[in-house]
Amino acid sequence: MHAWPASEVPALPGKGRDLQIHDTATGRLITLDPGPVARIYVCGITPYDATHIGHAATYNAFDLVQRVWLDTKRQVHYVQNVTDVDDPLLERAIRDGHDWTELAERETALFREDMTALRMLPPQHYIGAVEAIPGIVPLIERLRDAGAAYELEGDVYFSVEADPHFGEVSGLDADAMRLLSAERGGDPDRPGKKNPLDPMLWMAAREGEPSWDGASLGRGRPGWHIECVAIALDHLGMGFDVQGGGSDLAFPHHEMGASHAQTLTGEYPFAKTYVHAGMVALDGEKMSKSKGNLVFVSKLRRDGVDPAAIRLTLLAHHYRADWEWTDQVLEDALERLGRWRAAVSRPDGPSADALVEEIREALSNDLDAPAALAAVDRWAASQASEGGTDEGAPGVVSRAVDALLGVAL
Numbered sequence: 001m002h003a004w005p006a007s008e009v010p011a012l013p014g015k016g017r018d019l020q021i022h023d024t025a026t027g028r029l030i031t032l033d034p035g036p037v038a039r040i041y042v043c044g045i046t047p048y049d050a051t052h053i054g055h056a057a058t059y060n061a062f063d064l065v066q067r068v069w070l071d072t073k074r075q076v077h078y079v080q081n082v083t084d085v086d087d088p089l090l091e092r093a094i095r096d097g098h099d100w101t102e103l104a105e106r107e108t109a110l111f112r113e114d115m116t117a118l119r120m121l122p123p124q125h126y127i128g129a130v131e132a133i134p135g136i137v138p139l140i141e142r143l144r145d146a147g148a149a150y151e152l153e154g155d156v157y158f159s160v161e162a163d164p165h166f167g168e169v170s171g172l173d174a175d176a177m178r179l180l181s182a183e184r185g186g187d188p189d190r191p192g193k194k195n196p197l198d199p200m201l202w203m204a205a206r207e208g209e210p211s212w213d214g215a216s217l218g219r220g221r222p223g224w225h226i227e228c229v230a231i232a233l234d235h236l237g238m239g240f241d242v243q244g245g246g247s248d249l250a251f252p253h254h255e256m257g258a259s260h261a262q263t264l265t266g267e268y269p270f271a272k273t274y275v276h277a278g279m280v281a282l283d284g285e286k287m288s289k290s291k292g293n294l295v296f297v298s299k300l301r302r303d304g305v306d307p308a309a310i311r312l313t314l315l316a317h318h319y320r321a322d323w324e325w326t327d328q329v330l331e332d333a334l335e336r337l338g339r340w341r342a343a344v345s346r347p348d349g350p351s352a353d354a355l356v357e358e359i360r361e362a363l364s365n366d367l368d369a370p371a372a373l374a375a376v377d378r379w380a381a382s383q384a385s386e387g388g389t390d391e392g393a394p395g396v397v398s399r400a401v402d403a404l405l406g407v408a409l
């Protein structure tokens with residue numbers, strides 16, 4: 001699949017700082033030490049509805065990770081998937097009388113437009129589940145042949161017991177895992193499973209549903225976790241720097257993915273850090289396609305809201321916090337954008353050298369975007385009250401805000 005166009009990232013004077021980030025698996029802040037090419041996998045959308053603010057907030061977090069790395073003069077190898085075949089997508093297509101492939105294509109196209117408008121840097125590899133199927137099938141066969149997967153009425157399940165590290169990503173106990181598994185696409189109550197938590201790797205063809213040739217597995221379609229594992233192993237290999245997504249992916253998705261990959265390769269770990277963004281809510285409940293309490297990025301754009309203000313709304317909340325979208329948080333961002341634009345519209349102003357370092361410091365500290373915004377606020381306030389004689393300082397601020405925060409002033 002093609003991704004979306006990259007907005008330019010201006011180079012800044014000096015060099016950025018190494019990123020310290022919260023790792024779900026250890027519960028600690030980890031100072032990442034990527035090589036010259038940092039490797040990141042971020043779970044993509046299931047395209048059965050338009051991009052909402054919750055998605056945008058999660059992608060904003062991982063866009064910041066990349067911007068910090070680029071500022072340390074590293075290259076970034078970024079991979080993202082599109083879950084373009086899965087139960088919720090097929091259910092929605094049937095409900096609305098649409099062709100599932102058209103629904104997926106339409107919503108993926110809209111996602112690309114939203115990401116472009118928000119200045120999110122594109123992945124180098126943007127891969128759909130359907131196009132990954134030929135690579136997924138042999139992985140499942142290998143797991144089965146190694147005794148780490150078993151068949152149940154034509155479907156194939158992964159045995160969580162095959163991985164001695166199972167449970168280390170989320171750190172949850174068996175009861176909590178069982179509850180979340182039932183909530184998030186698993187089937188812990190299906191009779192005949194070796195362990196209720198075992199996730200499906202291959203689902204045998206169902207009447208009226210799309211299916212693909214699965215070689216010795218028979219016709220069917222892949223499970224959710226193996227999709228991301230196949231794509232990540234193909235394009236990044238083991239031991240990449242960051243596996244990212246919203247906090248609802250820690251279990252089962254990232255837990256199972258790690259176990260699949262570690263069992264397949266015999267290597268550990270799948271990812272060096274597992275990074276999770278908080279959940280955005282609307283009217284007191286997590287924004288979710290299944291509940292329908294959504295604020296769409298495309299709708300805001302159609303209403304004439306400047307995408308830079310949408311981005312500033314996301315940046316005003318720490319990525320790990322759960323927060324609530326309200327009219328007020330958008331109003332605040334619009335007002336801030338106005339102040340910043342006025343401050344950079346003059347030819348000179350207070351020196352920007354300290355500000356660039358403050359933004360770098362804030363982001364390197366577990367992506368503390370709100371602290372970065374506060375630093376820019378202080379510079380803008382000083383510009384508004386006293387001004388300054390540093391020629392070109394407003395230009396430096398514009399470039400820093402663009403390069404490090406993805407906001408075009």
Ligand code: 5CA
Pocket residue numbers: 043044045046047053054055057058081082083228244245246247248249277278279280281286287288
């Ligand atoms: N296709 C899978 C990942 S392989 C999937 O979870 N798709 S999704 O469309 O449901 O979500 C895409 C990303 O947005 C995930 O990282 C998910 O954790 C995140 N996300 C979903 N809802 C919210 C929300 N309300 N707030 C923050 N992030 C969210």
Ligand code: ZN
Pocket residue numbers: 042043044081228253
């Ligand atoms: Zn995923």
